[in-house]
Amino acid sequence: MTFRTYLLRRLLQIIPALLGLSILIFVLSRVVPGDPARLALGPDATQEQVEQLRREMGLDQPLLVQYVRYMGGLFRGDFGFSLRTRRNVAQDIKEFLPATVELTTVAMVFAIALGVPLGILSAVRKDRPEDHLSRFLALVGVALPRFWLAILLQLLFAYYLGILPTIGRGPAPPVRITGFYLIDSLLALDVRGFVTAFKHLILPAFALSVGSLAQIMRLIRANMIEEMRRDYVLAARSYGLPERVVIYKYALKNAFSSALTVIGLSYGFLLGNAFLVETVFAWPGLAFYGVDSLLFKDLNAVVGVTIVIGVAFAVVNLLVDLAYGYLDPRIRYET
């Protein structure tokens, strides 16, 4: 099987998954209790007003008709009208998605940049104080609720020490190109803006990353211990290769492949679950928008956000699968 065929097959597999997701979320969002028209118009609206809005939104139609209409619109880039923001959901997603993607990406960078070295350190210094400390930190990282950690970080670094900002993304770059403040400020050659945007990212990204960081660290540790016992490591050492080369070039490459799955899954998971951290840091992201929409029963927004996160999840996992091929030639081009 060629790489192209493999890629095509994987892409085709995504379609039924997303279709299933769209049906599921469409039906679920409509069967949960609460009348969206009543909520949108406020509790004082008359029944006539509510009925009028229900007609305008097509909520008086059978579920199947509603779904077909919605999907028809979706293929034309029309995500439907948001009851809360009173504009097309596509516009809302365009506005809020970059904030969450930026936050999640930086969180994953933190998780990998800290989790991998700590995992290696823990493995090569197995059962020594460094190992115990790393394992303890990993345990704490997995156990700590993110929102609680977020509040603690905020109190320490923003309130008591006053060295990092408390909320938000900071001032918007002069020109919005991608919606990612880090990238847009660089494109505008605004170094100060870049530093400010990064400072705003540190606390929320770290709070978001801790769970994944701990998982990656523990996985790398376990895999590295396993790999370091293998014959090829013994052979490499007996050839007199420096320990650094043995660890980073040979053992880590093999140990890392299974951590990739966790990284891929974590990225998708964080995209949709950054809600609590976004709430604490008043981060105007898609997860916050999605959950808020759910509470408000903003049907089109709920479905739109879920589909976008579903697509992101699928794409990230596809990329992870492709990366496997690079790391482990034995599974390249196989389904």
Place this chain on the structure above:
Amino acid sequence: MKKGFSWVWTPVLEPGRIKAVDKYTVRFELKEAYAPFLGSLLLFFILDKDLVMRNIKPGPYGEFGDYGSAFLERADAGSGPYRMERFDRATEMVMTRFENYWRGWKPNQISRVSFKTVTEEATVKTLIKAGQADMVNQWLSVQGFQELKQVPGIVVKEDPSVQLFHLQMNTKKPPLDNVKVRQAISYAFDYDTAIQKIFLGATRARGPVPVRVPGWNPKVPVYTRNVATAKRLLAESGVPPQNLSIEYAYVVTLPLERQIGLLLKSNLEEIGFKVEIRGEPWARIVELATKPETTPHITAIFDTLKYPHVDSHTYGMYHPSCWGTFRCMSFYENPRVTQVLEAARRAVKPEEQLRLYQLAQELIVRDAPSIYVANPLHRIAFRDYVKGYRYVGLLGFDVAFYDFTIAR
């Protein structure tokens, strides 16, 4: 458009009967006398027609397109002291002062206001404590305000509000369709504990109309906790003990309402009730309220005055025309009260209106369609250098920045 507060005027006002008499006069021709009309005028927002018309988009209102609603989502077209500088949805709204405002400007008045959207209470408290926010809104918990009171440099201003917190009893659902059962419950509830321990200070509600509202009747009967009377009324009701089983619903995101529910449960179990407490999302409460069959026996509701008139908390809550909304979960029906309320709305003379609205209050309270618990305190917190705050008490977001000065 039939949106927003249009329901207030729908009964009496038709679009073709509003005329601009001259540059500063508008004549409204009502179908009939309508007591709350003058008070309700503050719900009108005056816009610059030319500006709006230049920015209309295609919509269902003929030559008026969308009536500028898309434009007004992101811009202002009003005549107040501030203009909208920036609006980032879900993040921040920035307003700057309009130099040519007709009332003029004095030194130390606020020239720029930044509204930041922060929903997490812990973050809001951190912001004001750290001096990164000058003022926070009124939606913090009671405990949150208590905490801020202890911080030097922060003022927590408390005012009796024009809000009613009550436990609406569904008068169409047995055993609460029996007036003596409802009265028994009203006598069994421990109002003092609710106000002192749960609200941490509030005005005891005396009937459906908040006590600060002109037209409130000081002579309405007030139920106070009296277990013996409650038991006697329950015995007189003739409802067998096995039927004294009720459910209490509250908004699941409001811990205070849950605490009230626990208090109610403990009070009612003393007189033989079984009470099931159920937290529901607000969306669900609104849906349950549409029919008597789906409406819980008792529901906790905060209800703020909708317009500055006693009509809001009498006709608006106890006339059958409001059934199906959260304001009328008692589905109260008393032909005499209905008649009095309709007469009150149609009365032309203010003293006649007042007499009728006050009579209605007395009649309603006797029928005990709600446990009238409290007129909660309105609390707001700001740094001590912010001067000039004055509680107005309508519509929730009523902070008049023009009145403020900064005195550092």
